[in-house]
Amino acid sequence: MKSEPGEFSIDDLRKKKKHHWDGVRNFEARNFMRDKMRIGDLVLFYHSNATPSGVVGIAKVASSPYPDFTQWDKASKYFDKKAGEEKPIWFMVDVAFVEQFPRTIKRSELQNTAALKSMALWKRNRLSITPVTKKEFEVIQKLASKTSLA
DNA sequence: GCCAACGTTGGC
DNA sequence: GCCAACGTTGGC
Numbered sequence: 001m002k003s004e005p006g007e008f009s010i011d012d013l014r015k016k017k018k019h020h021w022d023g024v025r026n027f028e029a030r031n032f033m034r035d036k037m038r039i040g041d042l043v044l045f046y047h048s049n050a051t052p053s054g055v056v057g058i059a060k061v062a063s064s065p066y067p068d069f070t071q072w073d074k075a076s077k078y079f080d081k082k083a084g085e086e087k088p089i090w091f092m093v094d095v096a097f098v099e100q101f102p103r104t105i106k107r108s109e110l111q112n113t114a115a116l117k118s119m120a121l122w123k124r125n126r127l128s129i130t131p132v133t134k135k136e137f138e139v140i141q142k143l144a145s146k147t148s149l150a
Numbered sequence: 151g152c153c154a155a156c157g158t159t160g161g162c
Numbered sequence: 163g164c165c166a167a168c169g170t171t172g173g174c
Contacts, residue, residue: 126171
């Protein structure tokens with residue numbers, strides 16, 4: 001799951017311990033959250049639009065999917081006038097802090113790792129939520145404990 | 151700040 | 163239903 005650190009960072013999640021992942025306004029990302037995420041699933045936390053961009057830690061899904069309440073909040077930048085009271089369009093999950101990596105695993109480092117060549121992240125560059133295989137997850141976990149090469 | 155990629159909107 | 167215009171994401 002991607003977030004701009006200026007909006008919401010791994011540090012914010014660490015301090016809050018748990019947070020609702022609001023603001024997803026892309027149908028594919030929404031479907032992924034709504035249909036595939038279940039309590040206890042592990043999540044890679046990715047800082048986008050950052051210096052550097054990359055994976056910074058691990059979180060876990062801490063709620064079932066439920067309607068993103070900001071779609072009904074006129075004061076929110078995520079307000080969506082097409083969302084009816086009874087028929088939400090956008091969904092979110094709560095995520096809980098698990099671990100902050102001792103360093104950022106930079107995008108360039110992920111790109112240079114052979115085992116990560118077919119990550120969905122590369123194909124769907126602009127999606128804020130992309131699936132990660134168990135294998136990929138473990139490879140990235142291993143990278144986290146190593147000293148940076150890239 | 152630029153710009154490529156690409157999703158969304160709306161006219162027809 | 164097509165597709166041009168537009169808006170957004172996010173790397174660089």
